[in-house]
Amino acid sequence: MDLRYKRKNAYDVYSAEEMEQAYAYCEGYKKFIDASKTERLAVKTAIKIAEEHGFDEFVPGKKYYAGDKIYLNQKKKAAVFAVIGKQSLQSGFLMTAAHIDSPRLDLKPNPLYQDGNLALLKSHYYGGLRKYQWVTIPLALCGTVCKKNGESVDIEIGNCEEDPVFYITDLLPHLASKQAEKKMAEAIPAENLNIVIGSVPDPDAEEDRFKIHFLNLLHNKYGISQEDFFTADLSIVPAEKARDVGLDRSLIGAYGHDDRICAYPAFSALLETTAPEKTCIALLADREEVGSMGITGMQSRFFDMFIEDLCLSEDVNVNRVYRASSCISADVAAAFDPTYQDVFDANSAAYLNYGIVLSKYTGARGKSGASEACPEYMAKLCSVFDQANAMYQFHEMGKVDAGGGGTVSQYIANRNIDVVDIGVPMLSMHAPYELAAKADIYSMYKAMKAFYSL
Ligand code: MN
Ligand code: MN
Numbered sequence: 340m341d342l343r344y345k346r347k348n349a350y351d352v353y354s355a356e357e358m359e360q361a362y363a364y365c366e367g368y369k370k371f372i373d374a375s376k377t378e379r380l381a382v383k384t385a386i387k388i389a390e391e392h393g394f395d396e397f398v399p400g401k402k403y404y405a406g407d408k409i410y411l412n413q414k415k416k417a418a419v420f421a422v423i424g425k426q427s428l429q430s431g432f433l434m435t436a437a438h439i440d441s442p443r444l445d446l447k448p449n450p451l452y453q454d455g456n457l458a459l460l461k462s463h464y465y466g467g468l469r470k471y472q473w474v475t476i477p478l479a480l481c482g483t484v485c486k487k488n489g490e491s492v493d494i495e496i497g498n499c500e501e502d503p504v505f506y507i508t509d510l511l512p513h514l515a516s517k518q519a520e521k522k523m524a525e526a527i528p529a530e531n532l533n534i535v536i537g538s539v540p541d542p543d544a545e546e547d548r549f550k551i552h553f554l555n556l557l558h559n560k561y562g563i564s565q566e567d568f569f570t571a572d573l574s575i576v577p578a579e580k581a582r583d584v585g586l587d588r589s590l591i592g593a594y595g596h597d598d599r600i601c602a603y604p605a606f607s608a609l610l611e612t613t614a615p616e617k618t619c620i621a622l623l624a625d626r627e628e629v630g631s632m633g634i635t636g637m638q639s640r641f642f643d644m645f646i647e648d649l650c651l652s653e654d655v656n657v658n659r660v661y662r663a664s665s666c667i668s669a670d671v672a673a674a675f676d677p678t679y680q681d682v683f684d685a686n687s688a689a690y691l692n693y694g695i696v697l698s699k700y701t702g703a704r705g706k707s708g709a710s711e712a713c714p715e716y717m718a719k720l721c722s723v724f725d726q727a728n729a730m731y732q733f734h735e736m737g738k739v740d741a742g743g744g745g746t747v748s749q750y751i752a753n754r755n756i757d758v759v760d761i762g763v764p765m766l767s768m769h770a771p772y773e774l775a776a777k778a779d780i781y782s783m784y785k786a787m788k789a790f791y792s793l
Contacts, residue, residue, distance in 0.1 A: 349692045349730055349778035361781030365591060367607070368780055369581040372599045376498065376576045377481045378416045378625045378635070381439035381599060385606055385623060386410060389420055392610045397421075399648045406614050411645050415483075416440075417625040417635040419645055420609055424618040429655045431663030432646075433793055434620040434756070435605035436637065436747050437670065438627030441595035442466035442769045444473060444532055444575040446482075450568055453549035458537040460505075462575055463529070466628030467744075470527040472770050477504035478534065482573035484563050492561045497578040504578040506535045534575055577771040589692070589777055596773040598627065600780060601669035601762045608787035618649075619791045627670070627747055637747040643754070658755070665716065666758040667790055668748035669783070671775075672696035673736050674764035682741045687734055689764040691776040694730025695783045697721070698760040701736070703743025710752035712759035720759065720790070727789035730782045734764070761786065 353361065375381035386394075394408040403409060403423045411419040417439070424432070444462035452459055464470065479497025486492070497504040509527070510518050518526055540548035541555065554565055581593035602623050609621040626636030633639065643657070650657045675688035689696040697717060702709030724731050736743050751758040763783050765775040 346690065346693050346732060347730065349694065349776075349782065352728075352730060353778065353781075358778065361777055362588070364781050364784060365777045368600070368603045369591065369593070371603045372593050372595055373498070373580050375439065375599055376441075376479065376595055377443070377574050378440045379483060379493075379572065380481060380495070381602065381623065382412065382415055382418045385418060385420070385439075385602075386412060388606075389610065394420060397645065397648075400652070402652045403649065411641075413625075413639075413641050414635050417641070418623045419642060420606065420621045420623075421649075422609060422612050422615055422619045424615045426616055426618075427655060428618060428646075428650060428653050428660045429663065430617060431660060431665065432618040432620055433615075433791055434622060434664065434666040434751075435601075435609070435669045435787055435790065436622040436624060436666055436751060437602035437605050438598045438624045438637075438747060439602050440466070440625045440628050441576075441597055441599070442468040442628055444478075444534070446568065446571070446573040446575070448569050449565075450573075451550055451553065451565055453547060456538065456540070456549060457535055458549040458553040460534040460536055460575075461530075462532045462534060464532060465574070466769070468769050469523070470529060470532060471523060473532060474507045474509040474527060476507075476771055477578040478506060478575050479578040480505060480573065481576055482571055484561065484567045484571040484573070486563065486567060492563060494561060494573065498580075502578075505575065507532055508535065579772060584774060590774055591777060591780070592772050592774050594771055594773070596763070596765055596775050597671045597768055598669070598762070600671060600765070600775055601783060604763075604780060604784035605667070605669045605787045608784055608791055611788065612791045615791060617793070624747055631747055631750055637750040661755045664756045665790075665793065666748075666751045666756050667720075667787070668746050668751060668758050668760045669762055669787070670746040670748075670760055671762045671768060672698060672734055672760075672764045673768055674766050676766055682737045684735070684738050688737075689732050689734035691764055691766065691774075692778045693732045693764070695724075695761055695779060695786055696732055696734050696764050698734060698736075698762075701743065701745050701748065701760055704740060707743075708749075709743075709745055710749040710758070712748075713757060716757045717759055720761075723789045723793060724786050727785050729786035729789055730778075731761075731786065732764075 374384045397409040405425040407423040447461040450460040541551040544551045577594040584590035584592045626633045631637040700711040
Protein backbone atom coordinates (compact mmCIF):
# COMPACT_ATOMS: atom_id res chain seq x y z
CA MET A 340 0.00 0.00 0.00
CA ASP A 341 1.42 3.34 -1.04
CA LEU A 342 0.71 5.77 1.78
CA ARG A 343 2.04 8.79 -0.02
CA TYR A 344 -0.20 11.68 -1.03
CA LYS A 345 -0.12 12.39 -4.76
CA ARG A 346 -1.45 15.52 -6.39
CA LYS A 347 -3.72 14.87 -9.34
CA ASN A 348 -4.21 17.01 -12.41
CA ALA A 349 -7.83 17.62 -13.41
CA TYR A 350 -7.07 16.51 -16.98
CA ASP A 351 -6.02 13.08 -15.64
CA VAL A 352 -9.10 12.76 -13.43
CA TYR A 353 -12.05 14.26 -15.30
CA SER A 354 -13.26 12.58 -18.48
CA ALA A 355 -13.23 14.46 -21.78
CA GLU A 356 -17.00 14.66 -21.51
CA GLU A 357 -16.84 16.17 -18.06
CA MET A 358 -14.21 18.65 -19.19
CA GLU A 359 -16.53 19.70 -21.97
CA GLN A 360 -19.15 20.45 -19.33
CA ALA A 361 -16.55 22.39 -17.37
CA TYR A 362 -15.70 24.60 -20.35
CA ALA A 363 -19.40 25.15 -21.07
CA TYR A 364 -19.96 26.13 -17.43
CA CYS A 365 -17.18 28.70 -17.70
CA GLU A 366 -18.96 30.49 -20.54
CA GLY A 367 -21.64 31.42 -17.99
CA TYR A 368 -18.94 32.61 -15.63
CA LYS A 369 -17.34 34.81 -18.29
CA LYS A 370 -20.68 36.49 -18.95
CA PHE A 371 -21.18 37.00 -15.21
CA ILE A 372 -17.84 38.73 -14.57
CA ASP A 373 -18.09 40.89 -17.67
CA ALA A 374 -21.38 42.21 -16.30
CA SER A 375 -20.11 42.48 -12.70
CA LYS A 376 -16.99 44.64 -12.61
CA THR A 377 -18.02 46.47 -9.45
CA GLU A 378 -19.88 45.24 -6.37
CA ARG A 379 -22.94 47.23 -7.45
CA LEU A 380 -22.94 45.62 -10.88
CA ALA A 381 -22.38 42.18 -9.33
CA VAL A 382 -25.37 42.62 -7.00
CA LYS A 383 -27.53 43.86 -9.86
CA THR A 384 -26.51 40.94 -12.09
CA ALA A 385 -26.94 38.32 -9.36
CA ILE A 386 -30.36 39.60 -8.28
CA LYS A 387 -31.57 39.62 -11.88
CA ILE A 388 -30.47 35.99 -12.32
CA ALA A 389 -31.94 35.02 -8.93
CA GLU A 390 -35.31 36.56 -9.78
CA GLU A 391 -35.35 34.56 -13.01
CA HIS A 392 -34.86 31.50 -10.77
CA GLY A 393 -37.84 32.32 -8.56
CA PHE A 394 -36.14 34.29 -5.75
CA ASP A 395 -38.16 37.07 -4.10
CA GLU A 396 -36.96 40.01 -2.05
CA PHE A 397 -36.88 39.20 1.67
CA VAL A 398 -39.62 40.84 3.76
CA PRO A 399 -38.73 41.13 7.48
CA GLY A 400 -41.44 39.62 9.67
CA LYS A 401 -42.85 37.40 6.93
CA LYS A 402 -43.05 33.67 7.64
CA TYR A 403 -41.05 31.54 5.23
CA TYR A 404 -41.49 27.85 4.47
CA ALA A 405 -39.33 25.01 3.11
CA GLY A 406 -38.39 25.62 -0.50
CA ASP A 407 -38.94 29.41 -0.38
CA LYS A 408 -36.22 31.35 -2.19
CA ILE A 409 -35.38 34.80 -0.91
CA TYR A 410 -32.73 37.48 -1.19
CA LEU A 411 -31.66 40.49 0.85
CA ASN A 412 -30.31 43.47 -1.07
CA GLN A 413 -27.90 45.28 1.27
CA LYS A 414 -27.55 48.85 0.02
CA LYS A 415 -27.14 47.54 -3.56
CA LYS A 416 -23.53 46.55 -2.74
CA ALA A 417 -23.89 43.22 -0.92
CA ALA A 418 -26.57 40.53 -1.05
CA VAL A 419 -27.69 37.40 0.76
CA PHE A 420 -29.52 34.65 -1.14
CA ALA A 421 -31.26 31.86 0.76
CA VAL A 422 -33.26 28.72 0.04
CA ILE A 423 -35.28 27.76 3.12
CA GLY A 424 -34.68 24.18 4.28
CA LYS A 425 -37.07 21.48 5.43
CA GLN A 426 -35.43 21.35 8.85
CA SER A 427 -35.78 24.08 11.46
CA LEU A 428 -33.04 26.70 11.55
CA GLN A 429 -32.22 25.18 14.92
CA SER A 430 -30.26 22.51 13.05
CA GLY A 431 -28.13 25.26 11.47
CA PHE A 432 -27.68 26.61 7.96
CA LEU A 433 -25.13 25.94 5.22
CA MET A 434 -23.56 29.13 3.97
CA THR A 435 -21.01 30.15 1.38
CA ALA A 436 -19.54 33.63 1.73
CA ALA A 437 -17.68 35.16 -1.20
CA HIS A 438 -16.86 38.80 -1.86
CA ILE A 439 -17.72 40.82 -4.93
CA ASP A 440 -15.49 43.86 -4.47
CA SER A 441 -12.12 43.87 -6.23
CA PRO A 442 -9.09 46.16 -6.20
CA ARG A 443 -9.77 49.21 -8.37
CA LEU A 444 -9.37 52.98 -8.54
CA ASP A 445 -12.11 55.04 -6.89
CA LEU A 446 -12.50 58.68 -7.84
CA LYS A 447 -11.49 61.27 -5.26
CA PRO A 448 -14.32 63.42 -3.80
CA ASN A 449 -13.44 66.33 -6.08
CA PRO A 450 -11.63 64.49 -8.88
CA LEU A 451 -11.99 66.74 -11.91
CA TYR A 452 -9.17 69.07 -13.00
CA GLN A 453 -7.41 70.21 -16.13
CA ASP A 454 -3.71 70.40 -16.75
CA GLY A 455 -1.49 70.50 -19.81
CA ASN A 456 -4.58 71.10 -21.97
CA LEU A 457 -6.18 67.82 -20.93
CA ALA A 458 -9.16 67.02 -18.68
CA LEU A 459 -8.30 64.52 -15.94
CA LEU A 460 -9.78 62.76 -12.90
CA LYS A 461 -7.83 62.09 -9.72
CA SER A 462 -8.23 58.65 -8.09
CA HIS A 463 -7.76 56.97 -4.73
CA TYR A 464 -6.98 53.29 -5.08
CA TYR A 465 -9.18 50.72 -3.31
CA GLY A 466 -7.63 47.53 -1.94
CA GLY A 467 -4.15 46.08 -2.26
CA LEU A 468 -3.09 46.81 -5.80
CA ARG A 469 0.29 47.29 -7.44
CA LYS A 470 0.03 50.80 -8.78
CA TYR A 471 2.44 50.35 -11.67
CA GLN A 472 0.08 47.75 -13.23
CA TRP A 473 -2.74 50.26 -13.72
CA VAL A 474 -1.06 52.65 -16.15
CA THR A 475 -1.37 52.53 -19.96
CA ILE A 476 -4.30 50.09 -20.06
CA PRO A 477 -7.86 50.72 -21.28
CA LEU A 478 -10.10 51.67 -18.36
CA ALA A 479 -13.84 51.94 -17.78
CA LEU A 480 -15.82 54.27 -15.51
CA CYS A 481 -18.58 52.60 -13.48
CA GLY A 482 -20.77 53.74 -10.65
CA THR A 483 -23.80 55.50 -9.34
CA VAL A 484 -24.47 59.19 -8.82
CA CYS A 485 -27.16 60.07 -6.28
CA LYS A 486 -28.57 63.52 -6.84
CA LYS A 487 -29.95 65.79 -4.15
CA ASN A 488 -33.42 65.54 -5.70
CA GLY A 489 -33.49 61.82 -4.83
CA GLU A 490 -32.78 60.60 -8.36
CA SER A 491 -29.87 58.29 -8.95
CA VAL A 492 -28.03 57.72 -12.20
CA ASP A 493 -26.00 54.63 -13.10
CA ILE A 494 -22.90 55.32 -15.15
CA GLU A 495 -21.03 52.67 -17.11
CA ILE A 496 -18.66 53.84 -19.84
CA GLY A 497 -15.98 51.65 -21.39
CA ASN A 498 -17.39 48.15 -20.95
CA CYS A 499 -19.09 47.97 -24.37
CA GLU A 500 -17.12 47.54 -27.59
CA GLU A 501 -18.40 50.82 -29.03
CA ASP A 502 -17.72 52.86 -25.86
CA PRO A 503 -14.66 55.07 -25.46
CA VAL A 504 -12.26 54.06 -22.67
CA PHE A 505 -10.08 56.04 -20.25
CA TYR A 506 -6.34 55.98 -19.69
CA ILE A 507 -3.55 56.63 -17.19
CA THR A 508 -0.24 57.73 -18.69
CA ASP A 509 3.28 56.59 -17.87
CA LEU A 510 6.65 57.98 -18.83
CA LEU A 511 8.26 57.09 -22.13
CA PRO A 512 11.42 55.02 -21.61
CA HIS A 513 13.46 57.76 -23.23
CA LEU A 514 12.78 60.07 -20.28
CA ALA A 515 12.36 57.48 -17.54
CA SER A 516 15.95 56.94 -16.45
CA LYS A 517 15.32 58.52 -13.01
CA GLN A 518 11.96 56.76 -12.55
CA ALA A 519 13.53 53.44 -13.57
CA GLU A 520 15.87 53.59 -10.58
CA LYS A 521 12.98 53.80 -8.09
CA LYS A 522 11.68 50.84 -6.13
CA MET A 523 8.67 49.19 -7.80
CA ALA A 524 6.32 50.21 -4.96
CA GLU A 525 7.35 53.84 -5.38
CA ALA A 526 7.69 54.08 -9.16
CA ILE A 527 4.08 55.17 -9.64
CA PRO A 528 2.90 57.19 -6.63
CA ALA A 529 -0.86 57.19 -5.91
CA GLU A 530 -1.06 60.85 -6.92
CA ASN A 531 0.08 59.86 -10.43
CA LEU A 532 -2.95 57.64 -10.99
CA ASN A 533 -4.72 60.41 -12.90
CA ILE A 534 -7.21 59.39 -15.53
CA VAL A 535 -7.25 61.14 -18.91
CA ILE A 536 -10.88 61.80 -19.82
CA GLY A 537 -10.75 64.35 -22.63
CA SER A 538 -8.78 66.84 -24.66
CA VAL A 539 -11.32 69.08 -26.39
CA PRO A 540 -11.70 72.67 -25.07
CA ASP A 541 -15.10 74.28 -24.69
CA PRO A 542 -15.43 76.79 -27.56
CA ASP A 543 -17.32 79.40 -25.50
CA ALA A 544 -15.53 79.32 -22.15
CA GLU A 545 -12.50 81.45 -21.34
CA GLU A 546 -11.28 79.63 -18.27
CA ASP A 547 -11.40 75.91 -17.39
CA ARG A 548 -12.19 75.13 -21.03
CA PHE A 549 -11.27 71.43 -20.84
CA LYS A 550 -13.11 70.86 -17.57
CA ILE A 551 -16.18 72.62 -18.87
CA HIS A 552 -16.26 70.60 -22.06
CA PHE A 553 -16.15 67.34 -20.08
CA LEU A 554 -18.85 68.57 -17.67
CA ASN A 555 -21.08 69.53 -20.57
CA LEU A 556 -20.76 66.09 -22.12
CA LEU A 557 -21.50 64.46 -18.78
CA HIS A 558 -24.46 66.75 -18.18
CA ASN A 559 -25.92 66.07 -21.62
CA LYS A 560 -25.74 62.34 -21.08
CA TYR A 561 -26.48 61.99 -17.35
CA GLY A 562 -27.84 65.35 -16.15
CA ILE A 563 -25.16 65.73 -13.49
CA SER A 564 -22.79 68.53 -12.49
CA GLN A 565 -19.39 68.73 -10.79
CA GLU A 566 -20.99 68.92 -7.35
CA ASP A 567 -22.49 65.44 -7.81
CA PHE A 568 -19.03 63.86 -7.70
CA PHE A 569 -18.79 64.57 -3.96
CA THR A 570 -21.34 61.95 -2.94
CA ALA A 571 -21.09 59.51 -5.86
CA ASP A 572 -19.77 55.94 -5.93
CA LEU A 573 -17.57 56.14 -9.02
CA SER A 574 -14.81 53.69 -9.83
CA ILE A 575 -12.29 53.11 -12.57
CA VAL A 576 -11.92 49.45 -13.56
CA PRO A 577 -10.13 47.68 -16.41
CA ALA A 578 -12.17 47.81 -19.63
CA GLU A 579 -10.96 44.46 -20.97
CA LYS A 580 -13.44 41.58 -21.09
CA ALA A 581 -12.81 38.04 -19.87
CA ARG A 582 -11.05 35.96 -22.52
CA ASP A 583 -9.76 32.44 -22.94
CA VAL A 584 -6.00 32.19 -22.46
CA GLY A 585 -3.73 29.57 -24.02
CA LEU A 586 -3.89 27.76 -27.32
CA ASP A 587 -5.85 25.00 -25.53
CA ARG A 588 -8.25 27.65 -24.12
CA SER A 589 -7.88 26.05 -20.68
CA LEU A 590 -7.42 29.32 -18.77
CA ILE A 591 -9.41 32.51 -18.37
CA GLY A 592 -7.91 35.97 -18.10
CA ALA A 593 -10.20 38.57 -16.53
CA TYR A 594 -10.44 41.56 -14.24
CA GLY A 595 -11.82 40.73 -10.79
CA HIS A 596 -11.53 36.93 -10.66
CA ASP A 597 -10.86 37.71 -6.97
CA ASP A 598 -13.45 36.98 -5.88
CA ARG A 599 -16.21 36.65 -8.46
CA ILE A 600 -14.59 33.37 -9.48
CA CYS A 601 -15.79 31.96 -6.15
CA ALA A 602 -18.95 34.06 -5.92
CA TYR A 603 -20.27 32.68 -9.21
CA PRO A 604 -19.87 28.94 -8.46
CA ALA A 605 -21.27 29.42 -4.94
CA PHE A 606 -24.20 31.44 -6.23
CA SER A 607 -24.93 29.21 -9.23
CA ALA A 608 -24.83 26.11 -7.00
CA LEU A 609 -27.42 27.73 -4.74
CA LEU A 610 -29.67 28.55 -7.70
CA GLU A 611 -29.85 24.83 -8.45
CA THR A 612 -30.65 23.95 -4.85
CA THR A 613 -34.30 23.07 -4.42
CA ALA A 614 -35.93 21.61 -1.32
CA PRO A 615 -32.72 21.29 0.74
CA GLU A 616 -32.73 19.65 4.18
CA LYS A 617 -31.03 22.63 5.82
CA THR A 618 -31.44 26.28 4.86
CA CYS A 619 -28.79 27.12 2.24
CA ILE A 620 -27.29 30.57 1.92
CA ALA A 621 -24.97 32.29 -0.56
CA LEU A 622 -23.65 35.58 0.75
CA LEU A 623 -22.01 38.06 -1.60
CA ALA A 624 -20.07 40.48 0.59
CA ASP A 625 -18.56 43.86 -0.15
CA ARG A 626 -15.50 45.61 1.42
CA GLU A 627 -13.38 42.44 1.82
CA GLU A 628 -10.45 44.03 0.00
CA VAL A 629 -10.26 46.80 2.61
CA GLY A 630 -10.88 44.77 5.78
CA SER A 631 -14.64 44.03 5.67
CA MET A 632 -15.61 47.11 7.63
CA GLY A 633 -18.51 49.34 6.54
CA ILE A 634 -22.23 48.76 6.30
CA THR A 635 -21.93 46.28 3.40
CA GLY A 636 -18.93 44.35 4.80
CA MET A 637 -18.78 41.11 6.78
CA GLN A 638 -18.13 43.03 10.01
CA SER A 639 -21.50 44.77 9.66
CA ARG A 640 -24.48 43.34 11.54
CA PHE A 641 -26.66 43.33 8.42
CA PHE A 642 -26.11 39.60 8.05
CA ASP A 643 -26.93 38.89 11.73
CA MET A 644 -30.08 40.99 11.44
CA PHE A 645 -31.20 38.96 8.43
CA ILE A 646 -30.69 35.68 10.32
CA GLU A 647 -32.29 37.12 13.47
CA ASP A 648 -35.37 38.00 11.43
CA LEU A 649 -35.58 34.44 10.10
CA CYS A 650 -35.12 33.13 13.65
CA LEU A 651 -37.94 35.31 14.98
CA SER A 652 -40.45 33.79 12.61
CA GLU A 653 -39.45 30.32 13.84
CA ASP A 654 -39.03 31.41 17.47
CA VAL A 655 -35.49 30.00 17.70
CA ASN A 656 -32.36 31.44 19.31
CA VAL A 657 -29.88 32.95 16.84
CA ASN A 658 -26.82 31.88 18.83
CA ARG A 659 -27.95 28.27 18.77
CA VAL A 660 -28.50 28.57 15.05
CA TYR A 661 -24.98 29.92 14.52
CA ARG A 662 -23.45 27.19 16.68
CA ALA A 663 -25.08 24.51 14.52
CA SER A 664 -24.19 26.17 11.20
CA SER A 665 -21.37 25.63 8.71
CA CYS A 666 -19.75 28.06 6.31
CA ILE A 667 -17.35 28.01 3.43
CA SER A 668 -15.49 31.28 3.13
CA ALA A 669 -15.21 31.11 -0.65
CA ASP A 670 -12.18 33.12 -1.67
CA VAL A 671 -9.34 32.72 -4.13
CA ALA A 672 -5.92 31.27 -3.36
CA ALA A 673 -2.53 32.16 -4.81
CA ALA A 674 -1.29 29.48 -7.19
CA PHE A 675 2.34 28.46 -7.65
CA ASP A 676 3.94 30.68 -10.28
CA PRO A 677 6.90 29.01 -12.06
CA THR A 678 8.39 32.42 -12.83
CA TYR A 679 8.43 33.49 -9.18
CA GLN A 680 9.17 30.20 -7.43
CA ASP A 681 11.22 31.75 -4.64
CA VAL A 682 8.18 33.07 -2.72
CA PHE A 683 6.46 29.66 -2.64
CA ASP A 684 7.04 26.48 -0.68
CA ALA A 685 6.46 24.04 -3.55
CA ASN A 686 5.16 21.31 -1.20
CA SER A 687 2.53 23.50 0.42
CA ALA A 688 1.64 25.50 -2.69
CA ALA A 689 -1.50 25.22 -4.84
CA TYR A 690 -1.32 24.60 -8.59
CA LEU A 691 -3.61 25.56 -11.46
CA ASN A 692 -5.75 22.64 -12.67
CA TYR A 693 -5.26 20.67 -9.44
CA GLY A 694 -8.63 21.59 -7.96
CA ILE A 695 -9.99 24.05 -5.43
CA VAL A 696 -7.78 25.07 -2.55
CA LEU A 697 -8.50 24.47 1.12
CA SER A 698 -6.63 26.88 3.38
CA LYS A 699 -6.61 25.74 6.98
CA TYR A 700 -5.50 29.22 7.99
CA THR A 701 -4.65 32.50 6.33
CA GLY A 702 -2.77 35.36 8.00
CA ALA A 703 0.88 36.32 7.74
CA ARG A 704 4.16 35.57 9.52
CA GLY A 705 3.30 33.34 12.45
CA LYS A 706 -0.37 32.94 11.44
CA SER A 707 -0.95 36.46 12.62
CA GLY A 708 -4.41 37.94 12.03
CA ALA A 709 -6.40 34.91 10.98
CA SER A 710 -8.72 32.26 12.29
CA GLU A 711 -7.94 28.57 11.76
CA ALA A 712 -10.40 25.93 10.61
CA CYS A 713 -11.16 22.93 12.84
CA PRO A 714 -9.78 19.62 11.55
CA GLU A 715 -13.10 17.84 12.20
CA TYR A 716 -14.87 20.26 9.90
CA MET A 717 -12.20 20.16 7.19
CA ALA A 718 -12.12 16.36 7.13
CA LYS A 719 -15.90 16.23 6.87
CA LEU A 720 -15.85 18.57 3.87
CA CYS A 721 -13.06 16.59 2.18
CA SER A 722 -15.14 13.45 2.45
CA VAL A 723 -18.11 15.24 0.88
CA PHE A 724 -15.92 16.59 -1.94
CA ASP A 725 -14.51 13.08 -2.54
CA GLN A 726 -17.98 11.66 -2.97
CA ALA A 727 -18.88 14.44 -5.41
CA ASN A 728 -15.59 14.01 -7.32
CA ALA A 729 -14.82 17.68 -6.73
CA MET A 730 -11.04 18.00 -6.92
CA TYR A 731 -9.24 19.80 -4.11
CA GLN A 732 -5.76 20.54 -2.81
CA PHE A 733 -4.30 22.24 0.25
CA HIS A 734 -2.04 25.24 0.50
CA GLU A 735 -0.70 28.15 2.38
CA MET A 736 -0.18 31.29 0.37
CA GLY A 737 3.60 31.39 0.19
CA LYS A 738 6.77 31.06 2.22
CA VAL A 739 6.18 31.91 5.88
CA ASP A 740 8.21 35.11 5.92
CA ALA A 741 7.16 36.15 2.41
CA GLY A 742 3.85 37.70 3.50
CA GLY A 743 0.21 36.66 3.61
CA GLY A 744 -3.35 37.89 3.66
CA GLY A 745 -6.80 37.50 5.16
CA THR A 746 -10.40 36.79 4.15
CA VAL A 747 -13.88 37.14 5.66
CA SER A 748 -13.50 33.83 7.55
CA GLN A 749 -12.38 35.46 10.80
CA TYR A 750 -15.61 37.51 10.97
CA ILE A 751 -17.69 34.40 10.41
CA ALA A 752 -15.69 32.54 13.07
CA ASN A 753 -16.41 35.44 15.46
CA ARG A 754 -20.09 34.49 15.16
CA ASN A 755 -19.26 30.94 16.32
CA ILE A 756 -19.94 29.42 12.90
CA ASP A 757 -17.63 26.64 11.70
CA VAL A 758 -15.73 28.05 8.73
CA VAL A 759 -12.89 27.23 6.37
CA ASP A 760 -11.39 29.12 3.42
CA ILE A 761 -11.91 27.35 0.11
CA GLY A 762 -11.41 28.85 -3.33
CA VAL A 763 -10.11 28.77 -6.85
CA PRO A 764 -6.32 29.04 -7.30
CA MET A 765 -5.07 31.86 -9.49
CA LEU A 766 -2.05 33.70 -10.84
CA SER A 767 -1.37 37.46 -10.74
CA MET A 768 -3.91 38.06 -7.98
CA HIS A 769 -5.03 41.71 -7.70
CA ALA A 770 -3.60 42.58 -11.12
CA PRO A 771 -5.91 44.35 -13.60
CA TYR A 772 -6.07 41.07 -15.51
CA GLU A 773 -5.86 37.88 -13.43
CA LEU A 774 -5.45 34.28 -14.57
CA ALA A 775 -7.30 31.12 -13.49
CA ALA A 776 -8.05 27.65 -14.86
CA LYS A 777 -11.44 26.47 -16.13
CA ALA A 778 -11.07 23.04 -14.51
CA ASP A 779 -10.72 24.66 -11.07
CA ILE A 780 -13.76 26.91 -11.55
CA TYR A 781 -15.73 23.78 -12.39
CA SER A 782 -14.34 21.93 -9.34
CA MET A 783 -15.49 24.86 -7.21
CA TYR A 784 -19.00 24.60 -8.63
CA LYS A 785 -19.11 20.85 -7.96
CA ALA A 786 -17.82 21.36 -4.43
CA MET A 787 -20.34 24.07 -3.62
CA LYS A 788 -23.18 21.89 -4.92
CA ALA A 789 -21.99 19.03 -2.73
CA PHE A 790 -21.74 21.36 0.28
CA TYR A 791 -25.34 22.50 -0.10
CA SER A 792 -26.50 18.88 0.06
CA LEU A 793 -24.71 18.21 3.38
MN1 MN B 1 -10.43 37.62 -2.17
MN1 MN C 1 -8.22 40.05 -2.76
